[in-house]
Each structure stands twice: as structure tokens, then as C-alpha cells.
Amino acid sequence: MTNEEVIEILRRIADMLEIKGEDRYRVMAYRRAADNIAHLGRDLSDLWQEGRLREVPGIGEALEKKLDELFRTGRLGYYEDLQEEVPVGVASLMAIPEVGPRTAKLLWERLGLMSVAEVEKAAREGKLRELPGLGARSEQRILEGIEALYRRSTRIPLYVAWPIAQDLVAQLRALPVVEQADAAGSLRRMKETVGDIDLLASSVEPAAVTDAFVKFRRVKEIAAQGPAKATVRLDNGLQVDLMVLEPARFGSLLQHFTGSKAHNIALRERAIKQGLSLSEHGFKRQDGSEILCRSEEEVYQALGLQWIPPELREDRGEIEMAAAGRLPKLVELGDIRGDLHVHTRWSDGAATIEEVANKAQALGYEYLVISDHTKGLGVANGLDEARLREQRREIDRLNDTFDNFRLLQGAEVEIRGDGSLDFPDEVLAELDVVVASIHSGLRQDRETITARMIKAMRNPHVDIIGHPSGRILGQREASLVDLDDVLIEAQKTGTILEIDGIPDRLDLDDVHVRRAVEMGVRLSIDSDAHSLDGLEAMYYGVMTARRGWAEKKHIVNTLPLVELLASLKRP
DNA sequence: GCCGTTTTCGGCCCGACTGTTTTCAGTCG
Numbered sequence: 001m002t003n004e005e006v007i008e009i010l011r012r013i014a015d016m017l018e019i020k021g022e023d024r025y026r027v028m029a030y031r032r033a034a035d036n037i038a039h040l041g042r043d044l045s046d047l048w049q050e051g052r053l054r055e056v057p058g059i060g061e062a063l064e065k066k067l068d069e070l071f072r073t074g075r076l077g078y079y080e081d082l083q084e085e086v087p088v089g090v091a092s093l094m095a096i097p098e099v100g101p102r103t104a105k106l107l108w109e110r111l112g113l114m115s116v117a118e119v120e121k122a123a124r125e126g127k128l129r130e131l132p133g134l135g136a137r138s139e140q141r142i143l144e145g146i147e148a149l150y151r152r153s154t155r156i157p158l159y160v161a162w163p164i165a166q167d168l169v170a171q172l173r174a175l176p177v178v179e180q181a182d183a184a185g186s187l188r189r190m191k192e193t194v195g196d197i198d199l200l201a202s203s204v205e206p207a208a209v210t211d212a213f214v215k216f217r218r219v220k221e222i223a224a225q226g227p228a229k230a231t232v233r234l235d236n237g238l239q240v241d242l243m244v245l246e247p248a249r250f251g252s253l254l255q256h257f258t259g260s261k262a263h264n265i266a267l268r269e270r271a272i273k274q275g276l277s278l279s280e281h282g283f284k285r286q287d288g289s290e291i292l293c294r295s296e297e298e299v300y301q302a303l304g305l306q307w308i309p310p311e312l313r314e315d316r317g318e319i320e321m322a323a324a325g326r327l328p329k330l331v332e333l334g335d336i337r338g339d340l341h342v343h344t345r346w347s348d349g350a351a352t353i354e355e356v357a358n359k360a361q362a363l364g365y366e367y368l369v370i371s372d373h374t375k376g377l378g379v380a381n382g383l384d385e386a387r388l389r390e391q392r393r394e395i396d397r398l399n400d401t402f403d404n405f406r407l408l409q410g411a412e413v414e415i416r417g418d419g420s421l422d423f424p425d426e427v428l429a430e431l432d433v434v435v436a437s438i439h440s441g442l443r444q445d446r447e448t449i450t451a452r453m454i455k456a457m458r459n460p461h462v463d464i465i466g467h468p469s470g471r472i473l474g475q476r477e478a479s480l481v482d483l484d485d486v487l488i489e490a491q492k493t494g495t496i497l498e499i500d501g502i503p504d505r506l507d508l509d510d511v512h513v514r515r516a517v518e519m520g521v522r523l524s525i526d527s528d529a530h531s532l533d534g535l536e537a538m539y540y541g542v543m544t545a546r547r548g549w550a551e552k553k554h555i556v557n558t559l560p561l562v563e564l565l566a567s568l569k570r571p
Numbered sequence: 572g573c574c575g576t577t578t579t580c581g582g583c584c585c586g587a588c589t590g591t592t593t594t595c596a597g598t599c600g
Contacts, residue, residue: 029572060573100598268584
């Protein structure tokens with residue numbers, strides 16, 4: 001039973017309980033437990049075997065018992081009983097925007113609807129408007145919700161949403177009535193994917209801002225519009241929320257809209273203990289008087305907390321650390337001294353070695369590792385021994401022309417199906433840095449692919465494992481490789497695990513970066529560039545590292561060249 | 572359902588917008 005399967009069951013139970021009208025805190029408890037399992041970064045079944053389920057926040061006596069049954073038998077009686085009362089299809093209706101538990105129940109009880117397609121058909125036939133509490137407008141909104149669901153059923157990558165958000169922010173800032181405008185939400189927290197775009201603005205005339213906003217270019221549909229808030233959908237189906245308040249409240253607004261939801265809930269619980277009520281408007285004392293926060297720092301200060309970087313705001317321990325004044329000093333782009341994984345025209349890159357070297361210097365790097373593909377990856381024009389040695393001469397020649405900058409020769413070698421590499425050790429020994437990656441056989445079963453990666457890590461020449469999970473956001477799931485075992489092996493062998501900055505890889509992901517940091521496993525942040533612009537992907541890699549609580553000391557390519565070379569496991 | 576600087580029981584975040592309402596429930600973030 002995988003984490004994903006457990007999470008799905010817990011979320012379905014929450015939906016079913018909500019439709020039944022059960023206590024909302026019980027519903028929330030199931031969702032909270034599911035979220036915390038999703039952020040675990042390791043197999044829940046392992047924790048179960050070790051008898052440590054209760055260590056997961058949100059898992060108490062009752063859930064421990066249910067999970068134990070699930071892991072032992074593969075089934076859960078409670079869940080099966082629930083399905084007698086509320087079919088799973090009914091719970092699935094809640095995926096439709098505008099349809100919550102009450103409406104789902106209504107559609108099921110009155111019309112027997114149990115799938116999105118059935119709801120769509122009934123809505124088109126005008127049957128929904130007959131139901132108590134619904135009308136023609138609601139019917140139309142549900143139809144629009146279904147269309148939005150079909151158009152965009154998954155979250156979109158950060159790098160796709162980013163330029164769209166920047167364009168919208170620019171349009172907001174161009175409005176004369178707007179004082180400040182920014183993007184917040186999961187975008188500001190640098191999550192790898194975002195579900196929507198959250199914007200905020202300050203103005204003494206909020207209604208004028210929302211009025212102008214709903215007329216922005218690319219806005220196709222207005223889902224809601226009031227004086228302080230508006231929600232629209234763009235031509236590509238992406239939802240954008242805007243919230244506007246007066247400038248004196250901008251700090252509270254920014255804090256509120258940056259989230260995450262779990263972080264905000266935890267902050268508000270903390271506020272209550274101090275006799276305060278916290279919202280996007282600011283703090284309210286019990287006598288009704290207000291504390292306004294123009295800056296975000298003031299919000300955290302009022303709660304006795306250090307300012308918390310947005311990347312950490314997931315309620316995964318950051319509030320406790322901020323209270324103790326012990327937040328990590330997260331790695332920054334400026335800490336990066338070199339890129340350890342870059343391709344050139346020698347294999348499948350678009351630029352010459354000289355061009356990427358110049359770009360690296362323009363980025364302020366002290367060193368750059370040329371790590372082209374090797375012969376095992378024919379489709380990428382991988383290098384054989386002869387071309388590798390020829391490339392070395394080119395690198396040596398260029399190095400003679402540089403001051404205060406050094407090119408290193410590496411390679412991204414293939415981890416073959418059996419865990420062997422596509423170069424013998426004596427060839428690997430000629431390289432300054434060896435990155436080893438899996439590009440084929442990604443669908444091997446868990447044991448095989450894990451053993452394969454571990455075998456590569458045990459090779460004394462392999463310094464770095466490239467993009468360990470092999471996932472590509474929105475296209476390819478991660479391989480089944482057991483990253484827990486890989487982390488342990490990295491600990492043993494001193495192998496560095498890569499955070500690949502290509503924005504649809506971001507591999508390791510934030511959750512496993514956090515595990516690596518906790519375990520003391522060394523990490524590198526690389527661009528894996530295949531073009532000059534590609535080197536700038538370092539930015540997304542750094543953001544992922546930050547979300548994983550990584551500090552400068554955890555990232556090997558923040559080291560000066562000499563120290564970096566000394567720290568590699570050269571035999 | 573969980574959980575403990577007041578708690579092993581009684582709490583558990585806060586507000587905006589919409590539609591169908593005549594004072595508010597439902598949904599969302």
C-alpha cells in the first residue's frame with residue numbers, strides 16, 4: 001500500500017463524512033492527516049512496520065488503528081461501510097468548482113447523480129434549477145465549473161504560471177489607483193506547481209481596482225466580483241484571484257494571501273492564545289480595537305515570531321522554529337559558486353563550451369562542470385572515449401584563457417539496466433566530476449531500479465546522482481526507485497544527490513530535499529542546462545532547495561573550487 | 572478526528588462573495 005493510496009482513501013473518507021454532514025473537525029482531521037502523509041518524504045508503511053505511525057502529526061489513536069488495519073489486510077472496514085451510505089461517485093462530484101458537500105448530496109438524493117458526466121447532462125437539460133436552493137444561475141455556474149474542470153484538471157508548473165502572473169501584476173501596477181501589487185499564494189511560496197494565481201493590491205479605492213481587473217486582457221470569465229475580491233478565469237482556464245485592501249493593511253494582506261492555508265490556521269491559533277484574532281485585515285483585540293500591519297514583518301513580530309520566508313510556510317515546523325528564533329538561514333542564489341551539470345553541442349546541448357563558459361562567468365560563477373551525455377545515450381549524441389579525450393583538450397585550451405574561472409570536465413554517464421556504467425573505471429578516473437543518471441528502464445520495478453541506482457552509488461568514481469527520481473512534471477511520474485534507500489546509501493557512500501533545476505524536473509523535490517537535509521546527505525543544485533538560457537534554471541533549483549530547508553552548508557556547489565574538489569570521493 | 576504554556580475534555584481560523592433568500596447557507600481560499 002503506497003502513500004498515495006492511503007492518502008486517497010483518507011481524502012475520500014473526508015469527502016464522504018462531509019457529505020453525510022458529520023462534524024467538520026472530524027472531516028478536517030482526515031484531510032490534515034492526508035496532507036501530512038503527503039509531506040512525509042518516506043513510506044508510511046515503513047513507519048507502520050516500526051510502530052511509529054503516531055509520530056506523524058495528525059495521526060492519533062483512531063487513525064493509527066485504521067491505518068494498521070489497512071496495512072495488515074489491504075482493506076478498511078470503516079471505509080467500506082461508509083461507501084454503503086455515500087457512494088464514491090457522489091464524493092467525486094465535489095471536484096466540480098461550485099459543488100460542495102451540500103450540493104453533491106442534493107444532486108445525489110434528488111436526482112441520483114453520481115458522476116460529473118451525469119451532472120453535466122442534467123444541467124444541460126435544465127434539471128438542476130428545479131432543485132430547492134438552486135436556480136438557473138447556480139445551474140449555469142455548475143456548468144461553467146464543469147467546463148473549467150475539464151479544461152484544467154491538474155495543477156500547472158510554476159514556470160508556466162510565473163510569466164502570466166508577472167504580466168498581471170504589471171497590469172495592476174499600471175493602474176493609477178494602485179499603490180502596491182504583488183503575486184502571492186503558492187507562486188510566492190515557490191511551489192513546483194500552482195493551482196491558481198493569487199494577486200493582491202493595495203489602494204484607497206479597492207472597488208476601482210477589482211473593476212479594472214475583471215477587464216484585463218486574457219480574462220475570459222468572471223467567477224466572482226466584489227469591492228475587495230474578484231475571481232476570474234483566463235482564456236487558458238487558469239483561475240486568478242485578486243484581493244485589494246487599503247495600504248495600511250498591506251502586510252496582513254500579503255501574509256494572508258501567501259498562505260499556506262495550514263500555515264495561516266496555525267498562526268491564527270497562536271494569535272488566539274495571545275487574545276488576538278488574525279485575519280487579512282490585521283489583528284483584532286478582544287475589545288474590538290485593531291492592530292494594522294503595513295509590512296509582513298509586523299504580522300510575525302506581533303505573534304512573537306521571526307519573519308518566516310514564504311518557501312517555509314507549510315506548517316511543517318517553521319512556526320515552532322521561528323518562535324525559538326532558530327529558523328534556518330536558507331541557501332540563496334548568490335551562494336552558488338558553480339554549476340556541476342551542463343550540456344554542450346558535444347552531446348545534445350545547443351551552445352559551445354566557450355559560450356556556456358562565458359555565460360557561467362556572467363552569472364558570477366567561479367567554476368563550471370561540462371557534463372555531456374556519454375555513449376550509452378546514443379539519441380543524445382553521447383561521447384565515446386575518443387571524443388571525451390578530444391573534449392578534454394578543448395577544455396584545457398579554454399582554461400588557459402581564463403582568469404579566476406575554471407572549467408572542469410565531467411560527464412553525465414548512463415546507469416545501465418543492471419546498474420553498471422557505460423564507461424569503465426579507468427575512463428571515469430580521467431574525469432574531474434562524474435554525474436550518473438538513469439535515462440532508460442525508468443519503469444523497472446522498485447527493487448530492480450533501487451538496486452541499480454545503489455550499485456552506481458557504490459562506484460567510487462560516481463560523485464553525483466543526477467535527477468534521482470526521473471520525474472517530469474505533468475508528463476512522467478517518478479520511477480519507483482526507493483528514495484529512502486537511496487538517501488541511506490548516499491549517507492553511507494558520501495554520494496551527492498542532485499537537485500535538478502530544470503523547472504519541470506525539480507528532482508529531488510522539496511520533500512526529499514528536506515529528508516536529505518535532516519539526514520546530512522550532501523546535495524548539489526544544478527541547471528542541467530541544454531542551452532545558454534538553460535543555465536538560469538539554477539534559480540528554480542535554489543527555490544526547491546529552500547522549500548526543503550536547505551542551507552548553504554548543505555549544498556556542495558556553494559563551496560570554493562578547491563574545497564569542492566577536495567570533498568568529492570575521488571579514489 | 573486530534574491534541575495540550577487553561578485543558579486527557581472541550582476546544583478546534585477567518586472572512587468575502589453568490590444566489591436564493593427575506594436573514595443566510597454554501598462555497599471558496
